[in-house]
Amino acid sequence: MHSNVYKLKKRRSPVPFYAVGVWWFVYALMFPMYWWYHYAIAAAMSIFIYILFSQMFPAQHIKIAKTYKAPVSGVGEVDKTIKDAQSTLNSIYDSTGKIALTDSIFAGKIASIIEDGRKILEYLAVNTKKITVLRRFFNYYLPTLDKLLKNYVVLDKHKTAERDYAESKAYTEAAVDMMKTVFDKQLEKLLDDVALDITIDTEVLETMLANSGYKEGGLSNE
Secondary structure, eight states: OOOOOEEEEEEOOSHHHHHHHHHHHHHHHHSOSOSHHHHHHHHHHHHHHHHHHHHHSOOEEEEEEOOOOOOOOSOHHHHHHHHHHHHHHHHHHHHHHHHHTTOHHHHHHHHHHHHHHHHHHHHHHHOGGGGGGGHHIIIIIHHHHHHHHHHHHHHHHSOOTTSOOHHHHHHHHHHHHHHHHHHHHHHHHHHHHHHHHHHHHHHHHHHHHHHTTEETTEEOOO
């Protein structure tokens, strides 16, 4: 499995702009603004204040998993499952991009879940018989995460001072943490199965070689 690629989204802090606005307001209260040099002084100080606060509140680089085209297995039922799951993951990705505008830490957690989800798709494309053990993952966990994040985006977009979304926000974040655990455990289980298959195949190969007269270092003289 190859690792997924991330893109960095730069998010500038609004604090430097607020600081400049406050500076102009205070300066206008202290000095008359009908002489040109007052504007020159205010503008020069604005540059200084902006640079100062930009250093104090630097832009954040948010890591978001890129969309990608899932692999094809060549098995009809499996490919349909992969296609539907990819569509759901892309929807989750879209919600993550919107969440990143207001909460980069939360968005980073979701980006990690997206990466696990894509690795599971890549695994299934090669190990098509595992579709039976992954049905709950595809039929419940993926769509549930998608629905949670869509609702979160709607609540965040339409929140007002009269309504408290703290409880809903906390519930969603806790649910996402649980989903992260589910995705990690599912991927870990699949990789453990791969390791077990390798061990079994190696043991079988050693047995067959021994039965065929081969020993370590060459063909047996017996």
